[in-house]
Amino acid sequence: xxxxxxxxxxxxxxxxxxxxxxxxxxxxxxxxxxxxxxxxxxxxxxxxxxxxxxxxxxxxxxxxxxxxxxxxxxxxxxxxxxxxxxxxxxxxxxxxxxxxxxxxxxxxxxxxxxxxxxxxxxxxxxxxxxxxxxxxxxxxxxxxxxxxxxxxxxxxxxxxxxxxxxxxxxxxxxxxxxxxxxxxxxxxxxxxxxxxxxxxxxxxxxxxxx
Amino acid sequence: xxxxxxxxxxxxxxxxxxxxxxxxxxxxxxxxxxxxxxxxxxxxxxxxxxxxxxxxxxxxxxxxxxxxxxxxxxxxxxxxxxxxxxxxxxxxxxxxxxxxxxxxxxxxxxxxxxxxxxxxxxxxxxxxxxxxxxxxxxxxxxxxxxxxxxxxxxxxxxxxxxxxxxxxxxxxxxxxxxxxxxxxxxxxxxxxxxxxxxxxxxxxxxxxxxxxxxxxxxxxxxxxxxxxxxx
Numbered sequence: 001x002x003x004x005x006x007x008x009x010x011x012x013x014x015x016x017x018x019x020x021x022x023x024x025x026x027x028x029x030x031x032x033x034x035x036x037x038x039x040x041x042x043x044x045x046x047x048x049x050x051x052x053x054x055x056x057x058x059x060x061x062x063x064x065x066x067x068x069x070x071x072x073x074x075x076x077x078x079x080x081x082x083x084x085x086x087x088x089x090x091x092x093x094x095x096x097x098x099x100x101x102x103x104x105x106x107x108x109x110x111x112x113x114x115x116x117x118x119x120x121x122x123x124x125x126x127x128x129x130x131x132x133x134x135x136x137x138x139x140x141x142x143x144x145x146x147x148x149x150x151x152x153x154x155x156x157x158x159x160x161x162x163x164x165x166x167x168x169x170x171x172x173x174x175x176x177x178x179x180x181x182x183x184x185x186x187x188x189x190x191x192x193x194x195x196x197x198x199x200x201x202x203x204x205x206x207x208x209x210x
Numbered sequence: 211x212x213x214x215x216x217x218x219x220x221x222x223x224x225x226x227x228x229x230x231x232x233x234x235x236x237x238x239x240x241x242x243x244x245x246x247x248x249x250x251x252x253x254x255x256x257x258x259x260x261x262x263x264x265x266x267x268x269x270x271x272x273x274x275x276x277x278x279x280x281x282x283x284x285x286x287x288x289x290x291x292x293x294x295x296x297x298x299x300x301x302x303x304x305x306x307x308x309x310x311x312x313x314x315x316x317x318x319x320x321x322x323x324x325x326x327x328x329x330x331x332x333x334x335x336x337x338x339x340x341x342x343x344x345x346x347x348x349x350x351x352x353x354x355x356x357x358x359x360x361x362x363x364x365x366x367x368x369x370x371x372x373x374x375x376x377x378x379x380x381x382x383x384x385x386x387x388x389x390x391x392x393x394x395x396x397x398x399x400x401x402x403x404x405x406x407x408x409x410x411x412x413x414x415x416x417x418x419x420x421x422x423x424x425x426x427x428x429x430x431x432x433x434x435x436x437x438x439x440x441x
Binding site: 035037041072075076079080081083084085087088091121122178179 | 224259285
């Protein structure tokens with residue numbers, strides 16, 4: 001079983017749908033410990049990505065082509081830190097997926113590329129209350145699932161579940177990276193908005209594979 | 211000035227007004243430097259625009275020119291780095307991202323660039339700007355019972371007080387009407403300063419006596435905080 005370009009396009013559409021549905025929630029999370037623009041920024045970014053996909057005359061040949069379109073569009077349209085962070089994630093994921101189809105290990109390579117991009121750009125480690133706290137366990141779970149012979153869809157499902165747990169765990173962390181780090185202890189008892197949006201986007205990836 | 215040697219500044223801020231204001235302020239002291247403001251989103255809102263930063267860098271590095279980029283908050287750094295990740299490597303090698311306070315760094319870098327300095331000197335000037343300001347606030351002077359002025363300052367540059375910084379300090383202190391001792395050594399002597407063997411992290415105690423004691427101590431602390439262009 002493999003995932004193809006149609007899956008990648010569906011992932012983008014479902015991502016746009018979920019960030020639209022959760023726009024207010026993400027704004028509220030970010031308002032508590034940041035500058036309150038995360039929901040609006042992702043909504044604007046993914047809306048622009050879908051518009052670009054719709055305007056394409058030909059379907060992209062590779063999964064990487066779709067992800068690169070996402071990367072450059074998010075970088076141009078998302079004003080906060082999420083633009084360069086997600087942009088670099090999709091860009092590095094695109095570099096790992098210059099193929100028409102992905103098997104389970106290909107999915108792992110995509111997720112590893114994304115995590116590597118986020119860490120390279122944001123220089124955050126786990127435990128600092130950032131999106132890395134959702135991405136890192138997601139990649140770990142994806143590797144374990146792929147190694148045990150799971151289908152690509154099941155690999156994404158494992159990643160999404162781990163991202164959800166990781167996002168939940170950021171509630172009890174003190175932020176030491178990003179805008180929330182200015183709040184110090186006051187960032188406790190709030191979920192990191194970037195970890196929450198990571199969970200939503202990975203859930204969309206798993207749904208697109210169903 | 212030749213085009214090849216030109217160093218421009220790109221000022222990346224979340225706010226258009228802040229970027230343009232910093233350019234205006236720095237431009238007053240550096241009329242010959244190309245200062246490009248890249249602030250705010252394309253609709254004028256708060257944020258950093260990938261497209262605006264990309265366009266500013268393209269203008270700054272046109273015709274073989276080089277550029278130092280100043281940024282305000284975290285995501286401005288991320289946006290600038292993302293633009294560089296996708297830029298032509300030939301352009302990237304002529305661009306430096308400064309780890310510097312936005313306004314002070316812009317003014318310091320602009321003045322240095324206006325004097326025709328090369329890329330790395332302009333960068334060092336921006337990065338030393340933070341130390342100049344933080345230094346005077348973080349290390350207050352105290353006046354001792356005998357009228358001497360005393361302060362402490364931590365060595366910040368990786369190589370410590372080797373020959374060049376020691377020479378810079380000694381030459382500078384010699385210009386003041388004050389007798390300055392650094393960790394008990396004569397501050398006007400290059401050799402005495404070098405013999406202290408002060409490495410990065412070492413806390414220096416500077417004590418000065420004389421009519422210009424306070425000024426000499428202030429200048430010493432600022433110079434050490436500035437890191438001698440090595441940080």
